[in-house]
Amino acid sequence: MAVVGIDFGSLHSKVPYSDTLCPTFIANFLPVVSRSVWPGIAVSTLSPTKSQIAKHRAYPSHSSDFCRLYPRHERSNQSLLLSIRSLVAFGPKQRAIGEPAKTQETSNFRNTIGGLKRLLGRTVSDPDVQNIEKTFTNVTLIDVNGTVGVEVKHLGQTQKFSTTQLVGAYLGKLRDIVSNELKVGVTDIVLAVPVWYTDIQRRAIIDAASVAGLNILRLINDTTATALGYGITKSDLPEAENPKHVIFIDVGHSSLSTAVVAFSKGQLTVKATAFDTNVGGRYIDRALVNHFAEQFKTKYKIDVLSNPKATFRLAAGCDKVKKILSANTEAPLNVESIMNDIDASSKMTREEYETLIAGVLDRIPAPLAQVLQDSGLTLEQVDAVELVGGCTRIPAVRAKIQTIFPGMALSTTLNQDEAIARGATFASAMLSPVFRVRDFAIHDIQPYPIKVEWEKAPEDPDEDTELVVFPKGNGIPSTKVLTFYRNKPFEIQANYAEPSGLPGGINPWIAKFTAKSIGPDPKGDLSCVKVKARLNLHGLLSFEAAYTEEIEERAETPMAVDGEPEAAPKKKKVVKKTDVPFVWGSTSLDKTIVESLREQEAEMHAADKLVVDTEVRFYTARRRGGKSDVRFRLVGPQERP
Numbered sequence: 001m002a003v004v005g006i007d008f009g010s011l012h013s014k015v016p017y018s019d020t021l022c023p024t025f026i027a028n029f030l031p032v033v034s035r036s037v038w039p040g041i042a043v044s045t046l047s048p049t050k051s052q053i054a055k056h057r058a059y060p061s062h063s064s065d066f067c068r069l070y071p072r073h074e075r076s077n078q079s080l081l082l083s084i085r086s087l088v089a090f091g092p093k094q095r096a097i098g099e100p101a102k103t104q105e106t107s108n109f110r111n112t113i114g115g116l117k118r119l120l121g122r123t124v125s126d127p128d129v130q131n132i133e134k135t136f137t138n139v140t141l142i143d144v145n146g147t148v149g150v151e152v153k154h155l156g157q158t159q160k161f162s163t164t165q166l167v168g169a170y171l172g173k174l175r176d177i178v179s180n181e182l183k184v185g186v187t188d189i190v191l192a193v194p195v196w197y198t199d200i201q202r203r204a205i206i207d208a209a210s211v212a213g214l215n216i217l218r219l220i221n222d223t224t225a226t227a228l229g230y231g232i233t234k235s236d237l238p239e240a241e242n243p244k245h246v247i248f249i250d251v252g253h254s255s256l257s258t259a260v261v262a263f264s265k266g267q268l269t270v271k272a273t274a275f276d277t278n279v280g281g282r283y284i285d286r287a288l289v290n291h292f293a294e295q296f297k298t299k300y301k302i303d304v305l306s307n308p309k310a311t312f313r314l315a316a317g318c319d320k321v322k323k324i325l326s327a328n329t330e331a332p333l334n335v336e337s338i339m340n341d342i343d344a345s346s347k348m349t350r351e352e353y354e355t356l357i358a359g360v361l362d363r364i365p366a367p368l369a370q371v372l373q374d375s376g377l378t379l380e381q382v383d384a385v386e387l388v389g390g391c392t393r394i395p396a397v398r399a400k401i402q403t404i405f406p407g408m409a410l411s412t413t414l415n416q417d418e419a420i421a422r423g424a425t426f427a428s429a430m431l432s433p434v435f436r437v438r439d440f441a442i443h444d445i446q447p448y449p450i451k452v453e454w455e456k457a458p459e460d461p462d463e464d465t466e467l468v469v470f471p472k473g474n475g476i477p478s479t480k481v482l483t484f485y486r487n488k489p490f491e492i493q494a495n496y497a498e499p500s501g502l503p504g505g506i507n508p509w510i511a512k513f514t515a516k517s518i519g520p521d522p523k524g525d526l527s528c529v530k531v532k533a534r535l536n537l538h539g540l541l542s543f544e545a546a547y548t549e550e551i552e553e554r555a556e557t558p559m560a561v562d563g564e565p566e567a568a569p570k571k572k573k574v575v576k577k578t579d580v581p582f583v584w585g586s587t588s589l590d591k592t593i594v595e596s597l598r599e600q601e602a603e604m605h606a607a608d609k610l611v612v613d614t615e616v617r618f619y620t621a622r623r624r625g626g627k628s629d630v631r632f633r634l635v636g637p638q639e640r641p
C-alpha cells in the first residue's frame with residue numbers, strides 16, 4: 001500500500017514523489033530519509049545500503065507525462081514532486097492527459113479541457129461557468145445529466161462527457177503515474193481540495209475518484225493540509241494555553257485561500273478560513289495577453305485574439321514575461337511566427353506590469369482582512385504569515401499581502417509548490433496502517449453555515465421551519481441531534497444557509513431526509529423523533545440515524561431486607577429508543593451510475609493504453625529493423641475484439 005497525497009490544482013496537480021512512501025522501499029531507505037525529509041514519519045526498519053541510496057538519488061528531471069520538481073535544493077535524500085498538468089484532451093486515436101495534453105493543446109484546443117477543478121460540481125447555467133469559466137476555455141460546455149460537461153471530437157465522433165468523467169480520467173492518469181513511479185498499486189489517496197469546495201463539489205470529486213477506481217481516505221482542505229505539513233514536523237510547539245498562531249496564504253493559478261491556525265503541542269486548530277475564488281495567475285496571464293494583443297493591433301496590424309493558435313502562442317510568451325518580472329524589473333516578450341508569419345516582440349517594465357494587473361492585486365486584501373477578523377485575533381497575536389502557491393512569488397502580490405500585515409515578515413519556510421501535497425501525504429500516512437506517524441490532532445472547520453428546513457407540524461402553528469445546525473466555523477467532524485414532534489412521516493431538507501456566500505451561483509441544496517412509519521406515541525400524543533445529522537471528515541453532511549424516544553416509567557421492587565417492613569415499589573424513568581426507518585439522498589451519483597462510468601472509463605483507459613503500447617512496439621520495431629517495417633496497425637475501437 002502506498003501513501004499518496006494529492007494537491008488537486010487548477011493548473012497542475014502535485015504529488016510528492018518519494019520512494020520513501022512506498023513500503024517496499026521504506027524497508028531499505030526511510031530510516032535515512034525520515035529524519036531529513038519527512039521527520040514526522042517514523043518507521044524503524046533496516047538501514048539502506050550505499051548502492052540503494054545512490055540508485056534512488058539519480059532521478060531524471062522530466063518525463064513526457066509530467067514534470068519532476070526538486071523542491072529542496074542541494075539536500076541529500078530529496079523528496080521529489082510530481083507536477084501533472086490539469087488537462088484532458090481527446091483526439092482521433094486516443095486521449096492525452098497531463099503534459100501530453102498540453103503539448104498538443106495549440107493544435108487541438110477545441111478538444112482540450114482545463115479548469116477541471118473549477119467546473120466540477122457545477123451546472124452549465126451557473127453564473128461563474130457562463131461568465132468566467134467559459135472565457136478560459138475553447139471547448140464547448142454543455143449540460144450532461146444536470147451537470148456541466150463538454151462536447152468534443154473523440155475517435156472521429158462527437159461525444160459528450162461530464163466533468164465527473166473528465167476528473168475521473170485525470171485522477172486515473174495520476175494513479176498510473178504514481179504507481180508507475182512507486183512500483184506499487186495505488187488505490188487509497190488523500191486529496192487536498194479547496195477550502196471553498198461545497199458539499200456538491202466534494203461529492204462530485206469522490207464520485208470522480210470512484211470512476212478512477214480510487215478510494216478517498218480523506219478530503220482535506222488545502223489550507224489545512226499546508227498547516228499539517230507545517231506543524232507535524234515541529235518539535236518546539238507551545239502548550240495549548242498559549243498556542244502559536246500562523247496565517248497561511250495560498251495564491252495559486254485561479255484562487256486565493258487563507259486560514260488562521262493555532263498550533264500547540266500535538267495539535268492544530270483551524271480558527272478561521274476565507275478565500276476569493278477568482279484571484280490568481282490565470283487572471284494575470286489574461287491581463288497580459290489582452291495588453292499585448294491590443295498593442296500588436298497597431299504595431300503589427302494583427303488581431304491576435306481572433307486567432308486561438310496565436311492567442312496560445314502569446315499566452316506562452318506572457319507566462320514567461322510574468323515569471324521574469326517576479327525577479328527582474330523589465331522583461332522582453334518574443335513570440336516567433338505569432339500569426340501571418342510575423343515574429344512579434346515587445347517588452348514590459350515591472351511598473352507597467354503592476355499597473356496592468358492592479359485589478360487582480362486589489363482583490364487580495366479583502367479575504368485576508370476577513371480571516372483575521374473571523375479568527376478574533378489582533379495583529380499582535382499573529383506569530384507568523386506563511387505564503388504558498390505559485391503566485392506568492394510575485395513581488396506585487398507580496399506587497400499587497402503586506403498591507404494587511406504591516407511590519408511583519410512574510411515567510412516562505414514552506415516550499416510554495418509542495419506544501420499542500422506534502423500535508424496531504426502526511427494525512428495519508430496518518431490514516432495508513434503501515435506507517436507510524438507522530439500523534440498530531442487536526443481540528444478543522446466548516447466554511448459555510450448549513451441549515452435544515454421542514455414543514456410546520458399542523459398541531460404546532462408556532463413551530464419554526466428552519467434551523468442553522470452547523471454554523472460557519474463549526475468543527476468537522478461533528479454530530480448534532482435534531483428533535484421533532486410528529487405523528488406522521490416527515491421530510492427535512494438541508495441547504496447552505498447563505499447561498500450568496502457560495503462560489504458563484506453554486507447549487508445550495510445539500511440533502512433530503514425522509515422519516516417513514518411514524519405514528520403517535522402510546523399515549524396518542526406526538527412522538528419525539530430524534531434525527532442525527534453528521535458533518536464527516538470530508539466536510540460532507542449525512543443523516544446517520546433516526547429514532548423515537550419515549551419515557552417509560554418502570555416499577556422497581558426494592559430488595560427485601562430480613563426483619564424490616566417491605567418497602568413500596570419505586571418508579572424509575574427509562575428512555576426507550578425505537579429506530580425509525582428513514583431514507584436520505586444527496587447529490588452523490590447513484591452507485592449503478594458510478595459503476596457504469598467506471599466501466600466506460602476502464603474501456604477508454606484500455607483503448608488509450610493499447611494505442612500507446614502499439615506505438616511503442618511500432619517505433620521499437622522500426623528502430624531495430626532500421627526501416628519502416630509496419631507490423632502493427634492502429635485500430636479503432638470498432639475493430640477491436
Ligand SMILES: Nc1ncnc2c1ncn2[C@@H]1O[C@H](COP(=O)(O)OP(=O)(O)OP(=O)(O)O)[C@@H](O)[C@H]1O
Pocket residue numbers: 008009010011012013117251252253254255256280281282319322323324326388389390391393394417
Ligand atoms: N515565478 C513565478 N512568478 C509569477 N508567477 C508564477 C511563478 N511561478 C509560478 N507562477 C504562477 O503560479 C500559478 C500556479 O500556481 P499553483 O501551482 O499554486 O496553482 P494551482 O495549485 O494549480 O492553482 P489553484 O490552487 O488556484 O487551483 C500559475 O499561474 C503560474 O504561472
Ligand SMILES: [Mg+2]
Pocket residue numbers: 007008009010250252253389
Ligand atoms: Mg493550488
